[in-house]
Amino acid sequence: MANTPSAKKMARKIVRRTLVNTSRRSRMRTFIRKVEEAIASGDGAAATAALRLAEPEIMRAVSKGVVHHNTASRKVSRLAQRVKAVARPA
Known part of the structure; x- marks a missing residue:
């Protein structure tokens, strides 16, 4: 348990930050899921459109420190590869 005033404040900040980061991570995953659903349906145009919306959302999570840049x-x-395969079937 935090004893010093600064440690107590940090504990409060961590709780707030965790809530914000959870929300941001959830939003990113929602956009990714929309791309995956479009890929599963086989609709190349919808998958491409969903990827265009998902990519900035994923990179926004990077800028906010929710996920690592390489991740x-x-x-x-990987999403782009799968969308490309759906958009141009062999």
């Missing part, structure tokens, strides 16, 4: 880049890259 976000990997997610965007």
Whole structure:
């Protein structure tokens, strides 16, 4: 348990920050899920549109410190590969 005033304040800040970061992470995952649902439906145009909306949201999470830059880049890259495969079937 925090004893000093500064430690108590940090504990309060951590609780608030956790709530904000959870919300940001959830929002990012929602956008990713929309892309994955479009890919699963096989609609290339919808998947491309969803990816265009998801990419800035993922990178926004990076700028806010919710996820690491490399993690976000990997997610965007893998989603883009899958969208490309749906948009141009073999």
